[in-house]
Amino acid sequence: MAKEIRTIGVMTSGGDAPGMNAAIRAVARACAYYNVKCIGFYRGYQGMIEGDYCEMNARSVRNIISRGGTILKSARSQEFRDVEGRKKAANNLKKIGVDAMILIGGDGTFRGGEIFSKEYDIPVIGVPGTIDNDIAGTNFTIGYDTALNTVIDAIDKIRDTASSHDRLFFVEVMGRDAGFIALNTGVGAGAEEILIPEEDLGLDRLLESLKRSKRSGKSSSIVVVSEGDKIGKNVYELADYISENLPDYEAKVTVLGHMQRGGSPTCFDRTLASRFCVKAVELLLDGQQNVMVGIINNKITATSFEEGLKEGYGINKELLRISDILST
Structure with missing residues (x-):
């Protein structure tokens, strides 16, 4: 009882x-x-x-x-x-x-x-x-919803600068080992690429994607990176690698950090x-x-x-597919 x-x-x-x-x-x-x-x-x-x-x-x-x-x-x-x-x-x-x-x-x-x-x-x-x-x-x-909106607002502002200076911005978002924030905000903010721990994009594919964007006439790009992504040791080394291999891009890094946990x-x-x-x-x-x-x-x-406490819901594969289509 x-x-x-x-x-x-x-x-x-x-x-x-x-x-x-x-x-x-x-x-x-x-x-x-x-x-x-x-x-x-x-x-x-x-x-x-x-x-x-x-x-x-x-x-x-x-x-x-x-x-x-x-x-x-x-x-x-x-x-x-x-x-x-x-x-x-x-x-x-x-x-x-x-x-x-x-x-x-x-x-x-x-x-x-x-x-x-x-x-x-x-x-x-x-x-x-x-x-x-x-x-x-x-x-x-x-x-979660508030964090998404905080990230979207920040990326919209970063894109203004990226467009004004023809720059490539890597924007790191929180999420530990889950890519939910990165994937949803990447699609919502119109990012050219989204890097999440659940999907190993790989450096070669990332380079080719950015080259393709450049050939298509894009003068600036946004790449949203989940903090748990393992494509590079950290987002700064990833940006350095891209700068070395794609000298036409001026790569910058913004780590949004704990601002994503605050706010009304x-x-x-x-x-x-x-x-x-x-x-x-x-x-x-x-x-x-x-x-x-x-x-x-x-x-x-x-x-x-x-x-x-089991492993959380898997990443929405449909969003990944949509991201690939819309980043053309």
């Missing part, structure tokens, strides 16, 4: 993502709606270990839906990886009276939560919040976060645990951590 849930804890962990504040707001207000106490833990698992928390209600989360980052802050806790660290966290939850936890983060957050829940029989629900979109069990993660979330991410977290609260109250919420074909779903 599932235990009664009177108090729900919430935290954000791992890399921050736009929409995390909207998620925190939704947890607090859903708890208020269902007459459940809500406790927010600062700095993820580390806050649980140190007992660093605050009580949250419907009014304490006002005016945060539009803010980037996370008011609960985020961290990666090395201490939580150890048995003693998790024991401290469990003792603190018991002392405070927290019956269940909602974890907003990525795969590392979910793995830690799954272990913790099994060790101490604490119901846990995962909410996928990461710009990388690299979690199975959901078509979209919180923050898009309407899509605010709505997604709201839908996810109302569902997360309702799942806990319904006696479910050790699952993550997701969205499949616009329907909110619940997937076991085991399934959710």
